[in-house]
Amino acid sequence: MTAFNRIALTAGLGFLYAPILVLIVYSFNDSRLVTVWGGFSTRWYGVLFGDGPLLASALVSLKVATLAAAIAVALGTLAALALDRHGRFTGRSVFTGLLYAPMVMPEVITGLSLLLLFVGLDVERGIPTIVIAHATFGTGFVAVVVGARLKGFDRSLEEAAADLGASPARVFLTVTLPLIAPSLAAGFLLAFTLSLDDLVIASFVSGPGATTLPMRLYSQVRLGVNPEINAASTLLIGAVSLVVLAASWLGARRGTTETV
Amino acid sequence: MPIPIPQSLEPLLRLDGITKSFGAHRAVDTVSLDLAQGEFFCLLGPSGCGKSTLLRLLAGFETPDAGMIRLGGEDLTGLPPHRRPVNMMFQSYALFPHMSVAQNLAYGLQGLGLSRSAIAERVEGLVRLVKLEGFERRRPDKLSGGQRQRVALARALAREPRLLLLDEPLGALDRALREETQGELRALQRRLGTGFVVVTHDPEEAMALADRIGVMDRGRLVQVGPPRELYERPASRFVAGLLGDVNLIAGLLGLADGGLRSVHTELGPVRALASEALAGAGPGDPVVVALRPERLRLGVGDNALSGTLVDTAYLGDRVRRRIRMADGTILCASASLLDEAGGPVVGDSVSLGFAPQAGWVLPA
């Protein structure tokens, strides 16, 4: 690495982490004001854990994210298998378009149009509609992660299993699935995190009684900086860092460098 | 009048007009072949000649566009791979990375209706067969290349196939290990009596292993025969070149002369044996005389030629010389060092010759 590389990296990472560090530091600030350091305190964490509505919305978010990620893994894995194994079938480009478009589509469009669908079908809005919305854009991400794994997959392993007398179903269950399982787990985590993170789409498709954590945070954040939110953010950042570190540690142990 | 074939002589495998195309590319072109019980057969050819596709057709990973595959009288053509009494050893070995050696070996035995203890017993036998005692619980990535090769072989033998297919089985081994393993593979095959079909691009390996070799070129099976026949009496320039170094001296066909044929070359008239491929050819037709370097000798004798020595390469067990002839062509002569004492130096004029039985006249 040259000095230029070093500077670019340090500056870039500094830019990425400075605001996060500010959040973390100020979550332990006894004072309510950002510019005043009132001494170290964990009082905002106490406030946070006494905030019933916030905790309730966190629970809603976890439920939604788990269900949405599970559906996205099922659909995304099927989609990745179709793209990897079915060659150049008719409608393939439409299929890939359908899969990848939700990933980059501005969230306001996805959110509004899904809401209009639910209104048109006269579906009651709540947790199920948010799950559907999140599964829809999670599917593409799962398909990309699983697809990358399938691309590097040695097809002769499946042929060897068939050659040794395994039926197609047994080949899939005993060879293909165990070997792509890490990518399914990675896809689940990605879809889960994206769901946990989404404010815009959830705001459109949610109904009374189904307030997700980002929706709750947003309504408070609009009122300005709030130390309780800093505490909540610190906890979230801590949880994510643990997951990422665990994933890269597992990856290193397996001798692969796949992350994301 | 057709002679009835006794049961024991019925071929193990019969291929009849097998054809397979990928798009416009004809990978395997009307291949017909019979394999005897217990035969060790090698498919030899350059990469892309269709030998691997032919192997995959036998295993059932591809379906032929035309033709029939019969094994011991049973039609296999439409059967999927998991229903064929044929097993394959993959070039990459394709060992399941998430299973131990024992689990890999047991994979093909599950689903045969065997009891747990019977499977364990068979696995133990396989481990002993390939001398991997003590490695049963290892994962493939913790094995050496040679050990992996043996696991792959044992796994393919687990179901006691009637025919074993081996795709470049020794390709990933280093040279010393390869020669040792060739011997083991042959001994194993003789002991089991299973038909083996090996795909390889290495002529030395094919000759070391096989009872018979089938040479493939652009999808077609161009010559089938024992190694010696292919090496000494190739049916074409392609086969001659594929099996080893060869000098090709161009000329025009002359008259028959006893069992020999005379050829008018740029280097002078020579006499040599003629291939059956020339049965329809007449005097004046363009031909080549194929001559292995070890058959071209220094000194005066039959089929005398002369030229200038341009290069001498010392190869340990033999010496290889390159000689420029009067018309500019370069011939290669290889001689055992046991026969050598002194010898010419680069720049010397040398006389050359070869026995008429050593030359082999082929269509140009």
Place this chain on the structure above:
Amino acid sequence: MRRGGPVLGRWLVRAPPVLWLGVFFLVPFAITVKISLSTPVTAQPPYRPVLDWSAGIAGWRAFFEGLELTNYAMLAADSLYWEATLSSLAYAAGATAILVLIGTPMALAMARASARTQPLLVALVVVPFWTSFLIRVYAWIAILKPEGLLNAALLKFGLLVQPLEILNTPLAVMIGLTYAYLPFLVLPLYAVMSRLDTALPEAAADLGASRSRIFFSITLPLAMPGLVAGALLCFIPMVGEFIIPDLLGGSETLMLGRMLWIEFFSNRDWPIASAVAVLLLILVVGPVVIFRGAEEQREEALR
């Protein structure tokens, strides 16, 4: 090259994702287009016409006759929407350009780092990528507001006499966009750069190329698929961005994502909101198509 299983099996694999995405992604667009041609009313649902299924052909005819282009005419007549369109594109393009300038040296430095530190560096870029978008944007409020940390620091060191107004300005929006999307540019670019043959820059250096010539003539052209994919992965969602202009830009900021939100949630004008969505869709459909092409190229490059 085995042909996949039987036809039925293939359809069992393909049908669930196709049906799901068709019903929950494609059909909603069609509905959005349709509602953008409707008239707002104070009712539930708040637009007309509504298709009367029971009336048969007549119902369909009445439905189609009820559709109008008035919403689009309104968008076209109102300079606010024109300005919002142009400023959305300008914000997205400007921020993408800055991202390329910041992100390329970062990705390059990551790819040049030793094999042991690379996974750590990737994890360091990934952590913010996985961390809540909302929280990361929110963090900037405390830094940028008039009594925030940046001003406090600058005042303390005597670099300023008066606090700067940064929050609720276009500058704050640009900072927010650049910050929030940096990992989206760096990660795909790094993925391509890290797989480039390290012998290529060495060969170029051996042939006398300077560092900058190696970068512009070897590394950059080969990493282009990753750069294009990363840039579009940032540009497309930024055009329709809502959270950043809403939290950092203040009420004056004109961006289509925010306009759509306001039309929908504050004004409850669903047809106009739908028309804005269609307009936004038209703006991004081109980049989306290019993105897909770039992704295919990138996948080739990663092979």
